[in-house]
Each structure stands twice: as C-alpha cells, then as structure tokens.
Amino acid sequence: MAFRVLINGQPHALDCEPDMPLLWALRDLLGLTGTKYGCGIGQCGACTVHIDGAAVRSCSIPVNEATGAITTIEGVTGPVAERVLAAWDAHQVAQCGYCQPGQVMAAIALITAGPVDEEALEATMSGNLCRCATYMRIRAAVREAAQ
C-alpha cells in the first residue's frame, strides 16, 4: 500500500504496511539515517523529528498517521536551526554523537515554540537521553541558542 508523505519539503510515496513506524520508513525506505533508533518505544528521544514543527518520536508514529509536514535532521533550516547548530559546535556538545540528532531536533522545536525558561528547558530536554551524559553541555547550548 502506498502512503503519501511530505518529508523535508519533498513528496514521497511509501510502499509499506500502514503500521510501519515512521522511523523505519525514514531510515530503511528513504535512506534518511540521521534519525536514530534508540529504544523503539518512545522513551529515549533518539528518533525525534518534527511534524508541522512539533517534536515527535518517529518510532511511535505509524506511517499512516504521519500526515503533516515532516522534517528530519537532514532537512532543518532557518535561523533557529542555525543558532542551535552553532551553539552545539561552540559548546562541543557531541561525544559519541548518536543521540545528538534527536537532541538537536528537540531543541529546535523548543526554541521555536519559545520563550525558553529553565522549567521548559528541563521539561523538554529531560526526555532526550544521552548515554555519554553530555547533559550539561546540551543545556548550555540550548540556553545560548535560545537567547
């Protein structure tokens, strides 16, 4: 069965089962491997993408429910994304790097929705896990990008 999706501004027809997680469609059908698999049950945030600008966990959204404009780490653009990526570089956030696309996508959605105070920062970013425990650098980068 074919499902029409809009990803990074490009229309695609996905030939797959309706309950295929969006994460697998992105990675296995479209080769967009910047979005990572961590837990597969919506708990770690590694698979975070945007749908209509909101951060969502692509492992937990079936393709047939992915009806909005989807943006992956490969497709983020604009001033907020530029500020976030620059802050990530400035604070040398990444260690192993695996969770970072999800962290960046969560941060962009948070700052775009703004304003960002410590409570909002913690509430959002605490949902994205990092095995290397780069949390202090992540939060410093988000604070800087949010200014």
Ligand code: FES
């Ligand atoms: Fe989706 Fe962990 S892989 S939340």
